[in-house]
Amino acid sequence: MSTESPATRDRILDTAERLFGQQGFSCTSLRQITDEAGVNLASVNYHFGSKEELYKGVLIRRLRPINEERIKLLTQAEQLADEQPVPIRSILETFIRPLLRHATAGSAGGIAFLRLISRDLTDPQPFMTAEMVREIDPLIERYTKVLTKTLPGIPLAELFWRMQFTVGGILYAAAHQRDFERISCGLCRGDDLEGCLRRLIDFCTAGLEAPLSDFAGRLATQSGSDAGPVHP
Amino acid sequence: MSTESPATRDRILDTAERLFGQQGFSCTSLRQITDEAGVNLASVNYHFGSKEELYKGVLIRRLRPINEERIKLLTQAEQLADEQPVPIRSILETFIRPLLRHATAGSAGGIAFLRLISRDLTDPQPFMTAEMVREIDPLIERYTKVLTKTLPGIPLAELFWRMQFTVGGILYAAAHQRDFERISCGLCRGDDLEGCLRRLIDFCTAGLEAPLSDFAGRLATQSGSDAGPVHP
DNA sequence: GTCTATAGTCTGATAGAC
DNA sequence: GTCTATCAGACTATAGAC
Structure with missing residues (x-):
């Protein structure tokens, strides 16, 4: 009812987000989370039921708003493009910016x-895994569709x-x-999120939008199935 | 002296490589490794001294030949280019191909x-970490030098x-x-390493070699230090 | 809702027989 | 070199007082 101080539940979520990010799920013990959050060990199981459910809660809390904002942007x-293909730069920005924005807006701050x-x-x-697939698959479908329209010359x-x-470049850099x-x-600042974007x-x-090399060009003339291993 | 059957030591290395790759260091117990390798639990400590030393052995066993081949290629x-800049495609190939080649040549097979x-x-x-820095830093210096020569228009x-x-794209895809x-x-085959390359x-x-966008172009006119966070 | 205390399990490492 | 047996510690989860 009252919201005067950060609730136990949120303190746990923020601390768990930071520690899971730094050390991984299995290297982070509930004891460490509760100690650093200043709450009791048993409160995790009271609020979340188990360590695994806590992990799900931490991820979904940010992933859902991020993906909703991606779809919105x-x-x-698309509306701005008015039936024309959406520029690649715009597509990429709708994908990357919500991630960087929400990731740094957390009460834990930083890039946890x-x-x-x-x-x-x-x-x-x-x-x-199942939860992640449910969050991500609709996104893939949506972005595949818009990218195909913008880059008709690139085979699927x-x-x-x-x-x-x-995606690899984004996550690795982050x-x-x-x-x-x-x-x-020291030449590059890792926390320069806007520059990174x-x-x-x-x-x-x-x-x-890179040109297709010879081999890829040959693929493009085929019916659609990808080639198997090729050792020229 | 005799090499008739895969030695205990190698069986441990192969199994550990696969399991560490699949599950990570801390999620993989020595018991699981020794069980699947068909050797006794105590043999790990006999041959490697500790779980950590086993992990180092697994990584260095492949990383060292890979990096030696990169430098060789x-x-x-460079000799082939004869004082001219080495084409980017060639530079990238010397970096990526040894990784994919050695990674799939292991007796454990596959992409462990x-x-x-x-x-x-x-x-x-x-x-x-210290061991990895020692392996990788000379490589970074070498590739930075040759890339700078090929791409003089791109600020460091x-x-x-x-x-x-x-690097992120390479590792994430792999x-x-x-x-x-x-x-x-099913459109793309993940094990198509040559196509991936x-x-x-x-x-x-x-x-x-992408053109510098406006912001990056502005940076390029500066003396050389990177800009801090910018929020236009 | 929050605590203490503890049950039950798994871990890496080692001692010591063969 | 290879085994069995075992130690000491850390972990998640829960029971039960308040």
Whole structure:
């Protein structure tokens, strides 16, 4: 009823988001979460039922609004394009910006959620997979449709590969900020999210609309099925 | 002395590579490794001393030959270019091909090592970090030099970002083959490593030599330091 | 709703026989 | 070198007082 101080439930969620992102699900004990959140150990099982349900709660809390905003922005971009193909740069921005925005808007601050989502995609928790598929599949369908319209010359299989590379670039860049500053000798700031967004869009736009190399061109003339392993 | 059957040591390494790649370091118990390898629990500590040393052994076993081959191929490409800039496609190929080749040549077969290296870069084990830096830093220096020569118009900071995206695309694509087949409705084959290599080169070549957008162009006129966070 | 106390399980590591 | 047996510690989850 009263909302005077951060509720136990939210303190747990914020702390769990940070620790799961830093250390992963199985390396983070409930004891560590409750200690750092300043709540009792048993309160996790009271509020969430189990460690796994807590993990689901942490992910869904941000993923759902992010994906809703993506769809909203993409719809706006389509209306703005007025039946014409939506520019790639706009498509990419509707995909990336909500992620970076919500990820940094958390009460825990910083990029805890970016690390977490990157980690969960690289290292999925089995009990979470079904939930993730339900969140992500409609998104894939929607983006595939709009990208196909904008890039009619790129075969669908090729487009899937390039979308895969795009997502990889986004998540890897987002999750490796600390190493990145070291590798670049401080030249690049990992926490420069707005700069990261623009550079990602530059890079991925060029990659998505890249000319097809000879081999890919040959594929494009085929009926649609992808080729198997080829060793020229 | 005799090499008649796969030695205990190698059976442990192969099994550990597969399980660490699938489940991660801390989710994989020594008991599971020894059970599946068909060796005794105590043999791990006899041959490697500890679980952590086993993990190091698994990674270094493949990473060292891969990086040695990268440097060798890059040197060859430079000699072939004869003082001229090495084409980006060639540079990328020297970086990616040894990874895909060694990763699939293991006696465990398949892509176990690709998953493992991707996982370790996303979720580094603290005891492994120093070793990884020692393996990777000379490589970064070498590739930065040759890329700078080929792409003189791209500021160094911008180049670092793009290399980051490139590595992300490579590792993400390599580590998500199963999901990838599902997402593309079977259209793309995740185990098509040669096709993956060529598509990565297409995508990343375009990304690396992409024209600088307005904001990046403004950066390029500055003295060399990267800009801080900008929120236009 | 919040706490203490603890049950029950699994872990990495090692001692010591062979 | 390879085994069995076992230790000491950490974990999740829950029972039950308040």
